[in-house]
Amino acid sequence: MQDAIEAAFEAGIKLGALYHQWVGTPISPQTAPTVEQAIERAVALQPCVESVRVRIDTSLMAPNAFGYSELSGSMFDVAITTRVRGTACSAQLKFEDGYPMMRIVSCHEAP
Amino acid sequence: MQDAIEAAFEAGIKLGALYHQWVGTPISPQTAPTVEQAIERAVALQPCVESVRVRIDTSLMAPNAFGYSELSGSMFDVAITTRVRGTACSAQLKFEDGYPMMRIVSCHEAP
Amino acid sequence: MQDAIEAAFEAGIKLGALYHQWVGTPISPQTAPTVEQAIERAVALQPCVESVRVRIDTSLMAPNAFGYSELSGSMFDVAITTRVRGTACSAQLKFEDGYPMMRIVSCHEAP
């Protein structure tokens, strides 16, 4: 059970960090894949990360007069799995009811 | 136990977020109290936060040629308590062995 | 004339920096004055800054389900004056036509 608590803590750290690191970046549908990859690779460097997948919802972009958008929290669709010893915790960041919601999907012992 | 996992997740989110939101800010011993207060008040707005205390270790500042420093992760000394229903989780961000370490201090049922 | 070019460059650096440092911070009408002050004090530490005034337009805040907003570029109203030797350059960051616009207001020799 302590492992599940720690794994959830680690998942929270990564989601909170990526959100505030990257929000505000100039972005367009053409550059989104590069940013997705840069975020995934940055998160994967951190301790306890088993997997991470980042998608940016380009349909939520609203280009300004200069033709680009700013990456906002609402565009994020992130799934992450952290592991502490034998316990894996899956969590997500997803836009729900007007709010970029972070939640735990599952925490369980994993081989 | 689910509450403890969620409370730990929420504590992780806040620590990860504040770290990456504020690292890089120009800072000096004179401006540190204002930044401490601004961070505390920003964190306290977020869901599940019961208390937060931020101290910036001014002794780690190394002023550049222009007389100021940049806020780095090593300067942070943060204590936070989150609560999900009846469970409170206390965590900290503190410089240990050359690394700004985030750890859970305790998670337990609280009145 | 070289001084005017350098003073404008310095003003641009400060506006670009503060925008991307602070966007995304959780904020409310109650905490806005502390954030305004923290930004002003951080900018004032940097070289060539003669004065800076930051106002956050609380009327543009749209509280989420948890009762707070995120600081967005559109909320900024910033006036800055930089100086390089005998030339002062005044610039601003202001919401115009749906875009947080940065512009030079004036550059001129100043006693």
Add this chain to the structure above:
Amino acid sequence: MQDAIEAAFEAGIKLGALYHQWVGTPISPQTAPTVEQAIERAVALQPCVESVRVRIDTSLMAPNAFGYSELSGSMFDVAITTRVRGTACSAQLKFEDGYPMMRIVSCHEAP
């Protein structure tokens, strides 16, 4: 001359912005090329940018106990050219004497 002042202002905005947007990102020699590309593409979206080249000095990385570094200002080697009407301004961000220095290289009329 007004064009040179505006081009320098725009170059300053881009350098200040990228610095504070990206500092703090977890990074390693293996992930540096992806981050360089993500920054270049983000900057190139913004108005008045004619060209931008970002290099991250991997020799300055000091891996922590978990094997990765944080992107710091000292690692940046950035060259940018902005243009306002007929005037081009080239500027750079480079580590000099312990400080990540931003300077104008040249501003001149360009065909």
